[in-house]
Amino acid sequence: MRVLFLVQGEGRGHLTQALSLAQILQTAGHDVIGALVGITDERGVPAFFSEKFTAPITPIFSPGLVYNAGTNELEPFKTTVQAIRYAKPFWRSLKQVRDVIGQQRPDVVVNFYEMLGGLTYALLRPTVPMVCIAHQYFAFHPNFQRPKKQWFYRQAFKINTRLTCFGAEELLALSFDKQADEPSQRLRVVPPLLRQEITDLKPVDGDFLLAYVTQPGLKTELLKAHQQHPTLQMDAFHSGVNVPDQVIDDTLTYHAIDGKRFLDFMSRCKAIVTTAGFESVCEAAYLGKPALMIPQPNHFEQACNAIDGQRAGVGVAADRFDLEQLLAYLPHHDLQVSDRFRSWYAQGYFLFLAALNRAAMAKSKPSGGFFWTRMRHILR
Known part of the structure; x- marks a missing residue:
């Protein structure tokens, strides 16, 4: 064919x-x-x-x-x-x-x-x-x-x-x-159709939160969330960083956008904060990482993705960088969701x-x- x-x-x-x-x-x-x-x-x-x-x-x-x-x-x-x-x-x-x-x-x-x-x-x-x-x-x-x-x-x-x-x-x-x-x-x-780089990864349980920040407003919200939870380890990838690693303090580090490094961090994190793009949420689900899904403003498709992802149990939908909502969700996240997702993907x-x-x-x-x-x- x-x-x-x-x-x-x-x-x-x-x-x-x-x-x-x-x-x-x-x-x-x-x-x-x-x-x-x-x-x-x-x-x-x-x-x-x-x-x-x-x-x-x-x-x-x-x-x-x-x-x-x-x-x-x-x-x-x-x-x-x-x-x-x-x-x-x-x-x-x-x-x-x-x-x-x-x-x-x-x-x-x-x-x-x-x-x-x-x-x-x-x-x-x-x-x-x-x-x-x-x-x-x-x-x-x-x-x-x-x-x-x-x-x-x-x-x-x-x-x-x-x-x-x-x-x-x-x-x-x-x-x-x-x-x-x-x-x-x-x-x-x-x-979903996932790239091989994802399916080749061997995820492990981590102790840090990973964020992917594309909107200028989210960076401000991230800093506010960090001030509210200063002992919580966070790593954030965003386009405003021009060096591989920018250490803010002992528990917050910014990273320049790098697809390969981001996947490595995602395989090792506890949970991820991201926009509600279908692909990224599916990648997190495959790796067993709960997601806080924040749709881009006025982006109807991402708003739908966030609601649907919450229905499917891959994470929680939010309209802002709300760590309280994510932290409250994590103890209730169904660990079998990733197994079911992988079975469906196969x-x-x-x-x-x-x-x-x-x-x-x-x-x-x-x-x-x-x-x-x-x-x-x-x-x-």
């Missing part, structure tokens, strides 16, 4: 999922023939992906999300304005995706939440079957957890997610735990191969009115 990837280049999650699936396919004897990766003028293909992905990579323009430079808050209005501004180059990108699919002639296209994929299939209608993979598709499941009083962000998230998957044979929703499939939504629930190899084989056997026949029919359904 010849498989072509289409990957959203925003952040690390979808890219690491693509690396993980490529390894599964290659182990099973299939051929990953390339990847189209969405980029912007400010963001190219990350080195960690280009260095590890063994097939040809084609960067392709795709408008990204807009965050506030000072607060790191997601700005939906500016994101929409930017997308409209880049309408012409975006249309050229759709035609480029169609042309690459036509030239490469894969048996199946796998789309990791890239909007170019859904809109190409809606408007230009390639005949190669497409399968879409992302945690975001769990939003179409009746058990999906969502915060209250965020109607605007919920609608924007729902529309954006639909735009990525028009014409797909199946939607594979990555989930913290096993859930029933939803055939009416073309939805199958599957385990089923992924067969579930992903079965889904792609089903798609490769199918013939994609999107109708001319498919796009607008789905849009009417979304906006009801």
Whole structure:
């Protein structure tokens, strides 16, 4: 089976999922023939992906999300304005995706939440079957957890997610735990896709808390929490540090962002404080590390992840750096959650191969009115 990837280049999650699936396919004897990766003028293909992905990579323009430079808050209005501004180059990108699919002639296209994929299939209608993979598709499941009083962000998230998957044979929703499939939504629930660096680690019980700080406001909250618990050992990775280790005092040390070192610290910590990105929370769950999940402001998807992660027992959701909440939770954390998570993860190899084989056997026949029919359904 010849498989072509289409990957959203925003952040690390979808890219690491693509690396993980490529390894599964290659182990099973299939051929990953390339990847189209969405980029912007400010963001190219990350080195960690280009260095590890063994097939040809084609960067392709795709408008990204807009965050506030000072607060790191997601700005939906500016994101929409930017997308409209880049309408012409975006249309050229759709035609480029169609042309690459036509030239490469894969048996199946796998789309990791890239909007170019859904809109190409809606408007230009390639005949190669497409399968879409992302945690975001769990939003179409009746058990999906969502915060209250965020109607605007919920609608924007729902529309954006639909735009990525028009014409797909199946939607594979990555989930913290096993859930029933939803055939009416073309939805199958599957385990997370984790990078091999995580599954190779041998976790041990530690006595320190680990924090991953990306928002300027969280650094202030971290210092306040440290002053309230001065005897509690904490290590924090954040982008404001320019040296490998910056010792603040006997129990607090800052570290420069370093993916490999962070994984080593995570395998040895007692618990982790992080944003509510699906990938990072799953990595902590695999290693048996309870998480305090703090969604980025205005980031509806992360708010949902935090609630869903709490439902699944991998940690506790919070709206700020609240060590009191985490410390109160830790004695009640179910130590069997990690075992169940690992068991669920182990089923992924067969579930992903079965889904792609089903798609490769199918013939994609999107109708001319498919796009607008789905849009009417979304906006009801």
